[in-house]
Amino acid sequence: MAKWRCNSCGGTYFDVQRDGGAYFHACGAIPNQAYQPNPTLPNHDPRTHIEVDNPRDERPIPGLIYLDGKPHKQVPHFEERGTMLAPCDFAIMAEGKGRTQIE
């Protein structure tokens, strides 16, 4: 049960929960320091919150199926109608700036 710091947003989290389940971190929004609600000003920026730069999203890509312990994805069958399972590398939605283990 390791503790990590996200290099994109600075949030810290455990990758495994107390019940043994996996936890998938995804960067959240941060307050917009350049927030300026006055539309008459040249630096007008109505956004109260903005997304982090290059956010990290550790959720697995949709459609993964594990066959014999190896990740696969359903792809169109190359000869017949329907789909087939093709091996693929395990991937998350977005790597972002990575993460650093702190415990």
Add this chain to the structure above:
Amino acid sequence: MATDAERNRGLGAYSTPGVDPKFDPTAPFQFAATSPEVTFHTKQVQPPAFVYIGREDKLDVGIWSAVPNETVNFVLRIMRPDGVVIANAYSFQVTSTRTVNAFLQELTEGFLLSMTARGSGTVFIGQTFVRASLKRGALAGPLFTQEFIANYLTAVHPLMWPGGEVLRPVDGPGAPRSVTGTTPAAGAEISETVPATVRWRLRGFRFVLTTAVAVANRETAFQIDDGANVVSVTPSGFTQAASLSHGYTFGLGSTVIQASAGVQHIAPTTDIILAPGYRMRTLSTALQAADQYSFVQYQVEEWNEQ
């Protein structure tokens, strides 16, 4: 005193020699009760099952589990073509949690009489969903010919065919789950995203806000969006000044309570089913750069969404 006619009723000690017929112990027993109306074949009986496993048929098993390294044990009773009934046992171990783990198992030819599936480490209903069907061809091929079981199981409550239920993963109660969320960096909001393969129903969400020395009146709200559009915003209704540490709870069915000591605030949250990609976030007013959210903990009811 008994007459000769009374003494001569039946056989035995009171029978009169030369009058009553002699007792014959070899005579066949004559059953005098009523015979049953229905009779049964005991030879050349047809198999009591309608599923025949051919040589090209295989058992297709899909397991989605939130329990790490969960093993699901199957036992199949099959009547071979020679009439012998055998029990085959198979074990399938989950490699990756909250993802479909697929298995294709060769089977013995014959009539399938029964099937059971039991978990090894699953405690709560809703943690492990198992689907088993008869298939012809490759694992990803479309030739499903018979669905046997599709339901959640535990180590104590197995699934069975025939007689079991075929359900969707989102039917029935979900599994309770307590999640420790990400502690955001100073000055950042809390943000929790629903994973891709689950459906959540939020029961309660709690966190602590520790404000820095910078003077400002912060106000916290709890927001739920679908990844792009906001669907619910619940303000706490409380303003937190500088240099304080207050706990906030947004609970299903709660009413607004502001503790007189100012350390715990409770507000209701909306009863929303959270699909994959939905987000639960804080929405703060006047949040300062050194303010810190921490101790993010929430309880959800979880279902498999695949």
